[in-house]
Amino acid sequence: MAITLPPLPYDDTALEPTISATTLQTHHGKHHKAYVDKTNAAIEGTDLADASLEEIIAAAEAKGDKGLFNNSAQSWNHAFYWNSMTADKTAPNSEIAAAIDAAYGSLDRLEAELAAQGAAHFASGWVWLVAKDGKLAVEQTHDAATFANSDSKPLLVIDLWEHAYYLDHKNLRPDYLKAVIEKHLNWDFAADNLAREGNWTYPA
Ligand code: FE
Numbered sequence: 001m002a003i004t005l006p007p008l009p010y011d012d013t014a015l016e017p018t019i020s021a022t023t024l025q026t027h028h029g030k031h032h033k034a035y036v037d038k039t040n041a042a043i044e045g046t047d048l049a050d051a052s053l054e055e056i057i058a059a060a061e062a063k064g065d066k067g068l069f070n071n072s073a074q075s076w077n078h079a080f081y082w083n084s085m086t087a088d089k090t091a092p093n094s095e096i097a098a099a100i101d102a103a104y105g106s107l108d109r110l111e112a113e114l115a116a117q118g119a120a121h122f123a124s125g126w127v128w129l130v131a132k133d134g135k136l137a138v139e140q141t142h143d144a145a146t147f148a149n150s151d152s153k154p155l156l157v158i159d160l161w162e163h164a165y166y167l168d169h170k171n172l173r174p175d176y177l178k179a180v181i182e183k184h185l186n187w188d189f190a191a192d193n194l195a196r197e198g199n200w201t202y203p204a
Contacts, residue, residue, distance in 0.1 A: 001050045002040045003072075005033050006079050006203045014087040018179035023167045028082065031163055035074040042068045053202040058149050073144040076202050077126055077157060080148075083200075084156040086186040096155075096191040103136040111181050113138045114158070119174040121160050127177075129156040131194055153199050155190040 008028050012021040039056065042065075043049050048056050053076055060069035092100060092107060104110035110129070117138050118127035125142040130152040139152070140160075147154035158164075158180055165176035193200050 001204075003036050003043075003053050003056070003075060004203060005036045006082075008082055010085075010087050015085060015184055018168070018176070018183055019085075019165075020168050023164070026167075027159075027163060028078070032075065032078040035071045035078065038071040039068065039075055042071065052204070054148055054199075057146065061149075070144040073146040073148065076148045077144065077146050078159070079202055080154060080200060081126075081157050081159050083189050084158065084186055085180060085184040086188070087184070089183055089185050090188040092187040093191045096187065096194050099131065099134065099136050099194065110136070110138070111185070114156075115174065115177045115181055118158055118160055118177045124161045126160055127158050128154055129190060130154050148199065148202075150199070153193060155193045156185065 005028075008024065012024040012028075015024065039053075043051070043056060048059055051059065053072060056072045057069065057076060059065075060072055097107070100107055100110050104113065114127055114129065117140055121127060121140050123142070125140055125145070128139045128141065128147055130137055130139050130147055130150070132152040136155070137152070139147070141147070147157075158177065160173065165173060169176040
């Protein structure tokens, strides 16, 4: 049972002009695919051959297998990222809106915090919205680090690696973040993640 490359949840033109079809094709079809392929090559014929992606990530971390961790965690993070965006931004439902107001006072303030931490992050990584014991927080991770198996439940993520925005926004990461947050954040996905038992899992 190899790890799959899930299809994008929208057409490759759905996020234009924020994210061009060229960027999505390369990011999903080359970068994400390479992480999946390298994960599969590493687990083939091992006791992880039939494991879930979450189990592979945990085993790689436990063994200190940096290569397998990077490829498996990046596979997970990218699938979570595709789902964190949608062609037309959705609005928070009442449950997550209450959690946003409790932690940040308003949706605008939370989204400003996402943009600020995403812009301030040094080098490659991810900016996340997570829920810990029901309380929302914006967090950053470096390189491939992930909330896949965390006791903080990931709700949304934005890719901060240059490959996510350089073709469309050059070095202007804040412009990419602003456009993603204003036009494409999938608050329906965040609300589903907040409501579900346990953390989102990678499609089998
Ligand atoms: Fe990426």
